[in-house]
Amino acid sequence: QMCEKFTVCQNSMEMLLRNNLNLPKVTEEDGDFLTFLSFQDKCLRKISSGLYTFQTYLKYIQETFISENQNVESLSFSTEHLAHILRQMVINPEDVIIPDAATQESLHTKLKSTKAWTEKITIHLILRDFTSFMEKTVRAVRYLKNTRSFSV
Secondary structure, three states: OHHHHHOOOOOOHHHHHHOOOOOOOOOHHHOOOOOHHHHHHHHHHHHHHHHHHHHHHHHHHHHHOHHHHHHHHHHHHHHHHHHHHHHHHOOOHHHOOOOOHHHHHHHHHHHHOOOHHHHHHHHHHHHHHHHHHHHHHHHHHHHHHHHOOOOO
16 A cells, blocks of 8 residues: 555665664574474564564554554554563563663654655555564464464
8 A cells, every 4th residue: 555655665765775773573593483392482572572662663653644543553552462462471571572661762753753755665664574573473373373272
């Protein structure tokens, strides 16, 4: 929708130059899915922390992409709920990194300071990386569901 509505597409040079958002990612170091058994707790910690971190980015999108406010609000609520559930599954839930209020405010201020012409690119980058993060999260949760006794 972003590409069609605002002509912000993945091959845009501006997008490539602008991607300094430091969005959460699940990487091979967090445990690939072949050796996942030995990395379950680390992976769950990373996913839960990433979901909590994405909350600030989703808040920015909700405030900026007004026409989709209700959808983003629902997405944000569901993301926070999933982060909480996964956090409870970690051996030491206090090890999950939840950005403090000062960190969230600093990031939010940085995002709000973007120029109007890069707003749409920033939103696109956040949504693209959030989608990728969620795809890996779904795979990890499915794998866990098949190898551990829990329900999400």
